[in-house]
Each structure stands twice: as C-alpha cells, then as structure tokens.
Amino acid sequence: MIKEEHEMSTHIGAQMGDYADTVLLPGDPLRAKYIAENFLENVKQVNSVRNAFGYTGEYKGHRVSVQGSGMGIPSMSIYINELVKFFGVKTIIRVGSCGGIAPDVHLRDVILAQGSSTDSAVTVNTFGPGFHYAPLADFKLLDTAYHAAEKLGIDTKVGDIFAADRFYNDELDMQKLRDYGILGTEMESAGLYLLAAKLHFRALSVLTVSDLIFGEEKTTAEEREKTFNDMINISLETAIAGK
Numbered sequence: 001m002i003k004e005e006h007e008m009s010t011h012i013g014a015q016m017g018d019y020a021d022t023v024l025l026p027g028d029p030l031r032a033k034y035i036a037e038n039f040l041e042n043v044k045q046v047n048s049v050r051n052a053f054g055y056t057g058e059y060k061g062h063r064v065s066v067q068g069s070g071m072g073i074p075s076m077s078i079y080i081n082e083l084v085k086f087f088g089v090k091t092i093i094r095v096g097s098c099g100g101i102a103p104d105v106h107l108r109d110v111i112l113a114q115g116s117s118t119d120s121a122v123t124v125n126t127f128g129p130g131f132h133y134a135p136l137a138d139f140k141l142l143d144t145a146y147h148a149a150e151k152l153g154i155d156t157k158v159g160d161i162f163a164a165d166r167f168y169n170d171e172l173d174m175q176k177l178r179d180y181g182i183l184g185t186e187m188e189s190a191g192l193y194l195l196a197a198k199l200h201f202r203a204l205s206v207l208t209v210s211d212l213i214f215g216e217e218k219t220t221a222e223e224r225e226k227t228f229n230d231m232i233n234i235s236l237e238t239a240i241a242g243k
C-alpha cells in the first residue's frame, strides 16, 4: 500500500519515517502546533506546506504525530490519503471542535463519535444511489478512549454525530437531528470513517463542544486553538494504550 519512495506526497513535505504510526488530526493547524508544543517532547516539525502544520514527538516515551487537516471532508481527505499511502500511518484520531445539538450536551463537553451521519456526497458517490453507508469508529479505539477518559475522571458522551457538508446552512432541520439523538455537528468524521474502511486504518473522532446549536454560548477562536486539553489528554492516552 505504501507508495514508492520516488513518488512525492503532494501536500505533505516530509520524508518517509517522519510520521509515527498514530496521528492526532485536528482541523486547525494552530491546534496541531499547540498540541506539539504543550503535550509532546523531542518534537520535530515534519510539515509546513500550506501552513498545514505537522509534528512528530514523544508522549510518555512513545512516538506520536499531530497534523492539521483543514476544514471539511475534502481538505481532510487529502491529508489522510497522503498520511496513509505515503507515510504508512495506521491509526488516526481526529481531535476537533463541534457544535452541541443534543439537550444534555454542554459547552466544553467531550464527545466520542461512535458513528457519523452526513449530508456530504462522499458516501453516495462511493456506493451509488440507494445504499446509505454507516460510517463507524473503530470499536477498539472507541472502547480505549472511553476507558481512558474514565481513568482521567473526564465524562464523555458517546453516540452519533453529524458531519455537515456546509458550516453555514440555514436549510438544514437541526431540530430533527436533535429529535433523532444526534449529539453534535462538525465537518469531517463521516469522511474519516469512510476512508478508514477503504484504506484499512483505525479511526476515531474525539470532539469538544465549542458552541451550542440551540443556545448562545460559544468559545473564542483562541479557546478553540488552546483550551481543549481534556480531548487532547484522552486522545494521547488512547494513542499510546497497549504500547
């Protein structure tokens, strides 16, 4: 599966071996920088193409990478394809922000996305009309993250989330998603889980609620970059579990 060495990765300017087996994948490249600078040791920057920062370092003595993926499934899919095909990445844990939808989801809660519904065309374009693929997290990763959070004393919500094709969409019936138990909304997880199935890597989305779809409360851009430490701790503990 890994590409020949002479074939260049288009959007990642790294060398073979620069990435660890496990990559944390925030949308925001500045969150990648924050994680590398505050949670990893012996850090090396491995990508700066398009300012989509990527780093590899150590967490508790184990190699872990973190890579910014940009916003939405199309941008994220570019980084995932290259991480898996050119750099042999085996596990991807998305660390993202999301809008809270369910009534019992509060600002700064952590959600483990067991599955991801979507209005993106990626699943239909993959399977053709009439078949609606259900993108799911890797169960072992989900189970590990759930128990890592418990051990850290962090409450998590586990369930279905909605990966939206558009951030700004006033045509969507969010109340219906709430009625059907969707926990929150972001813009990548369905594409991440679909690609995990296609390319045979393990995937999980760990999300922090940055705003409420049915409320006024929201975090600032700086908080979205820097204050999601619960999600980061859970994801790093999951990344090294069993190693």
Ligand SMILES: O=P(O)(O)O[C@H]1O[C@H](CO)[C@@H](O)[C@H]1O
Pocket: 026, 027, 028, 070, 071, 072, 095, 096, 097, 098, 167, 185, 186, 187, 188, 224
């Ligand atoms: O905080 P990140 O990981 O970028 O995730 C969420 O934030 C962006 C929208 O503001 C989208 O990428 C959405 O999925």
Ligand SMILES: O=c1cc[nH]c(=O)[nH]1
Pocket: 097, 098, 099, 100, 167, 185, 186, 187, 210, 211, 213
């Ligand atoms: O995609 C996103 C991310 C955060 N909040 C939202 O409402 N949507």
